[in-house]
Amino acid sequence: MGGTPVSLFGYLAGVGRRTVAGGRDRLRKTERHFEERTRGELAVEVLGGGSLVAAIAAFVQAPELVAFPLVAFLLVTGYGWFAHQEVTARLYTFSATVGTVLTLGLITVYLFAHSLPIFQMMGLDIVTNVDKPWWVDGQVYSMVPMMYGTFVTTMLALLVCGPLGIAGAIYINEIASGTIREIVKPGVEILAGIPSIVYGYIGFKILNSYMRDEFLQSGFGSLLVAGLVVGVMALPTVVSIGEDALETVPNSMKDGSVAMGATDWQTMKSITIPAAFSGLSAAVLLGLGRAVGETMAATAILGGAIKLPGFGGLGDTAYWDIIRPGETLTTLIANNYGSASQTSIRALFAAGVILFVTVAILSITSQYIENRMQKKLRGER
Amino acid sequence: MSEAYNSDLVTEEVGSVNRAITVVIGLSLLSFLLACTVLLKYVSLETPLSALVPTTVGDGALSGATVFDLFGLILFADGLAVALFGIASRANVIDTDPNESAGIVPGTVFGFLAFCTGGLIASQTFGFSTPGVLWYGIVGFLVGAVLWFVLTTAMFKLGGSRTRQDEWTARRYETAIVGGVGSVTLVVALFVFGPVVDNSLLDAAVLAVPVALASGVVTGAIARGGRMALAPDTPGDWARAVALGGGVVGFFAGVGFGLFRGTGIVGWSAPAVALALAVAALTIVPREDVGSTLPAGLLSAFLGLVLLTRFLGPQWQWQPENLGGGFVAPVVVPSLVVVGSLLTVWAGSKASSDFGASGRQHGAYLLISMTAYGMIGVLALLLLFVFSKGWGSVANGFDPSTLSVPFVTVAPELPGLSGVGSPLLVTTLIAALGGVVGVGVARSTGAKVTGETGTGTRTWSKSPHAGSAAALTGFFAFCAGGLLGTMLLGLEAPAPLWYGTVGALLTGTAALLLVVVPLKVAARFRGPDFERQYGPVALWAAVGATALGFLVGVAGIGAPPADRAYVVLFGLLGLGVVAAFRYRQVSPTVASVLPFVLLVTVVLIDGLGEGWQLVINGIQAEIALPVVGLTLPETVPGVVLLAFGAGAVATAVREDELGARLVGGAVVGTFGLLSVLLPVVGMPGVAIPGAVPAGLLAVVGALVFLRDLLDRRGDVRTGAAGVALVVGVVFLARYFLGEFTGGVGDGLATPRVGPFVVAVVPLFLGWVAGRTTAGTGFGERHDATRILTTSLVAGVAAAATLVVAFEVAGMGFTPFDPGWLTWPFVTNGSSLRNINGVAPAIVGTVWLIAGAVLFAVPLGIGGAIFLTEYAEQGRFTSLVGIATNALWSTPSIVYGLFGFAFLMPRLGGDESLLGGMLVLGFMLLPLVLITTRESIKAVPDEYRDGSAALGVNKWQTIRSVVLPAALPGAITGVILGVGRIAGETAPLILILGGTQGAGSPVDVIEGFRFTATPPFVANEVMMEQASALPLRLWAVIKAGVGGSTEFGWGTAMVLLMVVLSFYVIGIATRKYFRRKLDYE
Secondary structure, X not given: OOOHHHHHHHHHHHHHHHHOOOOHHHHHHHHHHHHOOOHHHHHHHHHHHHHHHHHHHHHHHOHHHOHHHHHHHHHHHHHHHHHOHHHHHHHHHHHHHHHHHHHHHHHHHHHHHHHHHHHHHHOOHXXXXXXXXXXXXXXXXXXXXXXXXXXXXXXXXXXXXXXXXXXXXXXXXXXXXXXXXXXXXXXXXXXXXXXXXXXXXXXXXXXXXXXXXXXXXXXXXXXXXXXXXXXXXXXXXHHHHHHHHHHHOOHHHHHHHHHOOOXXXXXXXXXXXXXXXXXXXXXXXXHHHHHHHOOHHHHHHOOOOOOOXXXXXXXXXXXXXXXXXXXXXXXXXHHHOOOOOHHHHHHHHHHHHHHHHHHHHHHHHHHHHHHHHHHHHHHHO | OHXXXXXXXXXXXXXXXXXXXXXXXXXXXXXXXXXXXXXXXXXOOOOEHHHHOOOOOOHHHHOOOEHHHHHHHHHHHHHHHHHHHHHXXXXXXXXXXXXXXXXXXXXXXHHHHHHHHHHHHHHHHHOOOOOHHHHHHHHHHHHHHHHHHHHHHHHHHHHOOOOHHHHHHHHHHHHHHHHHHHXXXXXXXXXXXXXXXXXXXXXXXXXXXXXXXXXXXXXHHHHHHHHHHHOOOOHHHHHHHHHHHHHHHHHHHHHHXXXXXXXXXXXXXXXXXXXXXXXXXXXXXOOHHHHHHHHHHHHHHHXXXXXXXXXXXXXXXXXXXXXXXXXXHHHHHHHHHHHHHHHHHHHHHHHHOOOHHXXXXXXXXXXXXXXXXXXXXHHHHHHHHHHHHHHHHHOOOOEOHHHHHHHHHHOOOOOOOOOOOOHHHHHHHHHHHHHHHHHHHHHHHHHHHHOOOOOOOOOOOOOOOHHHHHHHHHHHHHHHHHHHHHHHHOOOOOHXXXXXXXXXXXXXXXXXXXXXXXXXXXXXXXXXXXXXXXHHHHHHHHHHHHHHHHHHHHHOOOOOHHHHHHHHHHHHHHHHHHHHHHOOOOOHHHHHHHHHHHHHHHHHHOOOOHHHHHHHHHHHHHHOOOOOXXXXXXXXXXXXXXXXXXXXXXXXXXXXXXHHHHXXXXXXXXHHHHHHHHHHHOEOOXXXXXXXXXXXXXXXXXXXXXXXXXXXXXXXXXXXXXHHHHHHHHHHHHHHHOOOOOOOOOOOOHHHHHHHHHHHHHHHHHHHHHHHHHHOOOXXXXXXXXXXXXXXXXXXXXXXXXXXXXXXXXXXXHHHOOOOOEOHHHHOOXXXXXXXXXXXXXXXXXXXXXXXXXXXHHHHHHHHHHHHHHOOOOHHHHHHHHHHHHHHOOOHHHHHHHHHHHHHHHOOOOOXXXXXXXXXXXXXXXXXXXXXXXXXXXXXXXXXXXHHHOOOOHHHHHHHHHHHHHHHHHHHHHHHHHHHHHOOOHHHHHHOOOOOOOOOOOOHHHHEEXXXXXXXXXXXXXXXXXXXXXXXXXXXXXXXXXXXXXXXHHHHHHHHHHHHHHHXXXXXXXXXXXXXXXXX
């Protein structure tokens, strides 16, 4: 193999070997990696990778020039596909990975970068300032009312989707007969697809007037309704993931319990649910994540005025008065994105960061729990 | 469930008791349901019962009684009855098998319910305000419970091992000690560190000592009581029991502290708490039969009494100060009834199965089932509600005309449908029905014919040509059914079709008699092998003859000679395709060249005239196309033509196995291409609607592509088919969507839809024939796919023949056809003058989805391959996994913000369709990556090892082994993800704009322009705002009172249908593949 085309790398590798004794193995690997390639393969790798990097850089910095490197990349991969498919495929999948990770990284970076000025301006006050005023263009941005609104709706949603969702999961997993199960399980999954804007429209048209008629509400929109609707929305997700969690409990565990003379319900209560507990809580956490980030249903239902009920006697009502409308982090963004003030728009990004972090924590926690459960069940199997 | 447990234990008396309990449960369920209807405002509280139950019996008793009274009565009676059952059981009057205690969970729940009830009643009496003292109590409860839990656990950890008996005795003292210490700590902490306490330290200490002593004793006592309820046998249980006691003490300490601080005693919370504690104690302390029935029964009876005494009457209303709203009887009463009836149902069902283990199961299952039914019911109602609300505006102006005929025939009174039907459609539909039945018959008789009936469900065998037989039978049944239907209904069938049918019947029958019957006879003597060998040939001869007869019949009527030639041409083309597929191993070159020869022949027959010249011109034009300034639709056919031409040449050069496959591709391609080409170049005297060839191309491409997908393989033809599919769909979309004319009220341009619909019918027949044959799992898999393909292609050929023949011969559908479908809501644009429609929004949504999928799927799948197959499994890959999962649950509005900040400035600084596509693509990306990764991981390593053992390199293994196996999972994931992004609104309001309705749909394809400056391709349409279904709905909401409610519901319904259909498809795909994998 060896030969001229790789002499540069061989040289570099040699230098590396001489200078960095510790990284010897890795370098040898790198060297081998390049030695195994022919000139053409190397060209495909280097040119393809280079042009892709150039394309991404161009899109970030000078979008109008993006066509050149992109066409170059297409040409190189097109050539590579016929000449050196193995290498090209590897290059392509690698680029796709890089692209994906980059995309995901960009989202985080842009979100944080755009909100940074607000965080610098407000400091910790942005999440701790409970006193009026909360929102003055270019001066004060306190997220507390919105965080409170999000908290309230999420808790209400939890009250709905937690118990009902787990009951639904148990029903499908344990009680329903084969036929009903066959219908209900996919049915619930389909219902998970109802778009949030449809819930929002129902809330807007039906539930808000129900609140006016039946709860003597004077204003428009209510945190209570928003929370309940979001809970119903998250319900199918919780049911479906919770049922999956119950399903993963090995039958041998249940059989052991039944063989001891326990009833189905005793088995469910003392074997299946404890074993699947972490899975069930992961399901609820995921539902919670959906509830936290739910935008359209809440925006349609809530009137959208930044206010904080009753903290420290500052509001006009008690803080548990959830019949009144409020604002959540998501509705804040949806209602104010058209704001003329650049600072206010950056404040929306701050709200986005809080949402992002909250949901990321929920998601990571639920993943952690799920992993633990899998390990546990595998250990007991 | 419980009956199974009881069956061998019940005695006669218990039977009658059970019956009584059943009545109680039934009554409770009745009131539960009634309460739900009241909550939904279907029934009012003051509706007289006589209006609900129109009966004369008991008219006197019912007169004047309302639903409200019924609620009170049922709650009261059921509550008492349930309580009586418990008492009777305790007194051993009835024979039951209860546990020691009802348990802590029902205790807590009952306590909570009692708290609410007591609070509600008490606040009516004593007034309502912020329960300051109560909050101190709750904080005290939490502090006490946590403190004691920690302390007790620590004590056990330190305690070491003793015998069980000793432990229990010792722990009681420990508990008391711990309780004392804990109380002291608590009280001291509260007093000393309380921010505004102005008492001296001494005072606090003096007060703390007796409090601590007392609380220690109380804690010990409660913990002991709790022991029974919790039946603790591990230190953890013990710690919990003690923590409960500690919590209770802490509660009172907190309340005391609150009072001491002068927070003010609050009237309503004290009785509420007292009631809660009493009920909880009543539940936990006594034996299970009493514990679970008495509190439930008393609560329910109490609620009943409250209603019966009209303490809380139907006019009741309560608007507490400093609350943004209030409570009225029509909500509160049914809610109370729901709670009360759930209690009695639970207790009653426990009682009916003798308490104990089976009783608990019965009770729990009943509650869970009711909850689950409620949940499903609510969600289903929601769907129904949207549909019922939306139908009005969606169906406004809906006139299915000819399409409605079958419905009109079946149910003439069906509301909302009007219009006069075309006899053609009726007969076609009846014929199709006959075809399906015929296929069914063929399928069941196929097994008998070969005499190879097996025993198992999967093993019943078929001869390889059963599929052909099925197809043939199906076709005959199609014809016969059509004729019969026409005669029975007295409809006038379109002449060419039925001449064709007669022709087909004649020749087909002749072929059957002349070929198949002798074959069968011969098989009698020469054995089944003979039949197996020549059977397919015979059958295909019959099929061919039938088709020919059909063509001749059609072509023989009324058409001018030139057009007749075209009919024959296309018929032969169809046959050529069939032949190519059937005998491609024999002579691929002949098969592929045949259509060309035929084409040339026919053109020559056609007077050697202008037609040929036009073809030549057209081809020249096609080749000269790719120049700057042409639109994409004009360029693509030329490119495709070149590709297929290359394929055909390659076929002629290499006539081996690969060549044989290429032939398939070339034939399909040629056929499809001709279809595309014809409308472009134009033929003399022929005006073929563009949708026909485009549809054919799409269908053929889809079929071949699907076939290869099912076959788990891919070659050049797969690629070609994929291209054909895409091109066809694009054209179809263009032809259909291009016809939307917003605001003028035009429907779909009729001649383009009609042939397409008719083309689908025979296709469907062929498909059914193939599927039924392949699905029965006979013989080799290869045969199954071959027959499937053949049937499919035969179907396509038949469809092509039919449609093109009609169109060409000028005997088309236009005469029958004053409008195939008028559906203004779906086909109109935003309009003030006509019916306001959502066509632009539908098109916008379709484009958004297409863009997102194009962006996310290649990226996601590529990334997934790298992460699972190439990358070393380690910290990096798991980190990427966590990150993608987190991003999948990231709120959509955050994606919107990202698009707003990152994409918008780079895409011209304004809201744009492209931006929307990309943002939705970003949203879809994590899901594609996750699901593809999961399904690649799920591919067993044996697959990879097996491939590697054959000396195949890694990429080829991935491509031909791993990916095909993982594809189903990935596809399902993508479809479900698409369902989610299709209904997504939040990011779109930031990045897509376009909430105001557009007059006409965007035409992205027409928007492509080649430019001289970089990036060389420009598309203005994609850089502008576009409409999308969810945004239209959002616009209605945003307009507030000004928004059109009906339009909103209609949009919601269409949106739901679009999104849910994605979910249905996704879930069905998953199910299909899962079953397939299980089977394999």
